[in-house]
Amino acid sequence: xxxxxxxxxxxxxxxxxxxxxxxxxxxxxxxxxxxxxxxxxxxxxxxxxxxxxxxxxxxxxxxxxxxxxxxxxxxxxxxxxxxxxxxxxxxxxxxxxxxxxxxxxxxxxxxxxxxxxxxxxxxxxxxxxxxxxxxxxxxxxxxxxxxxxxxxxxxxxxxxxxxxxxxxxxxxxxxxxxxxxxxxxxxxxxxxxxxxxxxxxxxxxxxxxxxxxxxxxxxxxxxxxxxxxxxxxxxxxxxxxxxxxxxxxxxxxxxxxxxxxxxxx
Numbered sequence: 001x002x003x004x005x006x007x008x009x010x011x012x013x014x015x016x017x018x019x020x021x022x023x024x025x026x027x028x029x030x031x032x033x034x035x036x037x038x039x040x041x042x043x044x045x046x047x048x049x050x051x052x053x054x055x056x057x058x059x060x061x062x063x064x065x066x067x068x069x070x071x072x073x074x075x076x077x078x079x080x081x082x083x084x085x086x087x088x089x090x091x092x093x094x095x096x097x098x099x100x101x102x103x104x105x106x107x108x109x110x111x112x113x114x115x116x117x118x119x120x121x122x123x124x125x126x127x128x129x130x131x132x133x134x135x136x137x138x139x140x141x142x143x144x145x146x147x148x149x150x151x152x153x154x155x156x157x158x159x160x161x162x163x164x165x166x167x168x169x170x171x172x173x174x175x176x177x178x179x180x181x182x183x184x185x186x187x188x189x190x191x192x193x194x195x196x197x198x199x200x201x202x203x204x205x206x207x208x209x210x211x212x213x214x215x216x217x218x219x220x221x222x223x224x225x226x227x228x229x230x231x232x233x234x235x236x237x238x239x240x241x242x243x244x245x246x247x248x249x250x251x252x253x254x255x256x257x258x259x260x261x262x263x264x265x
Contacts, residue, residue: 001029002152005047005050005149006032006043006046007021007024008032008035008064009033009052011054011083013115014115014116016054016115016132017054019138020081020138021050021081022236023142024142024144025241027142029241030241034063035063043067043070043071044072047076047077047152048079048149049077050079051078051079051080051081051096052080052083055083055086055092058091058092059095060095068103071103071105072103075104075105079107079109079111079149080109080111081112083132083133086114108149113132113141114137157184158244164189170223172223172225173187183196188222189225189246190222190225191225191245192222192243193213193219193220193242193243195242200219203237203238204233207233207237209231209265212224212227213234226258228245230245230255
């Protein structure tokens with residue numbers, strides 16, 4: 001878990017901004033949390049803070065400004081993001097930028113995408129920006145933090161393994177190595193779980209629809225990783241960012257072939 005960065009977001013409508021916050025948090029390996037959950041926390045301990053929400057009447061949600069108001073007056077790096085109904089960004093970030101700058105914050109960058117909107121006149125045509133933000137938008141969100149906060153992004157330890165073992169049914173491979181003096185143990189190839197980071201909270205095992213992940217010695221283990229459908233629910237529910245998926249387009253096709261005759265979970 002990256003404890004030097006935190007993302008604070010508000011998403012009260014269609015979950016548009018939450019999707020963006022999650023995509024960014026996965027790249028950074030950090031927490032993403034709502035304003036009401038963070039108001040009493042000391043935010044001076046973070047090197048970087050991300051602030052984002054939907055755009056409401058031309059500006060960010062009031063709860064974001066509540067957090068900014070409680071910030072200490074000192075230099076700190078921040079970034080801003082949003083989802084919006086209008087096709088053009090305009091000056092929707094200006095209010096939050098001004099509030100942060102008054103607190104002495106250094107704004108590293110800004111990111112915004114269109115989000116599904118079914119208010120006002122959009123109701124006539126069934127909503128605006130249908131399907132937004134989509135996978136392409138979320139990929140761009142990840143690319144934004146990868147570029148803007150490159151030194152803070154977490155590396156995928158699985159990619160450091162030079163010799164991969166053949167993947168076998170029901171027998172996840174185990175890889176052990178040292179990373180800057182710290183021992184790291186990984187289990188699985190398609191579904192890789194960092195045993196060093198895993199806290200055994202069981203959230204991933206509970207949400208997996210095909211029981212790909214099971215608990216062994218109080219750690220999540222991808223026992224049936226070949227059954228994985230790449231739904232990413234495990235990743236989304238792992239607070240410690242201990243899970244990564246590794247697959248090619250050929251592997252994605254194999255998923256369809258493997259489950260082609262299923263009629264139920």
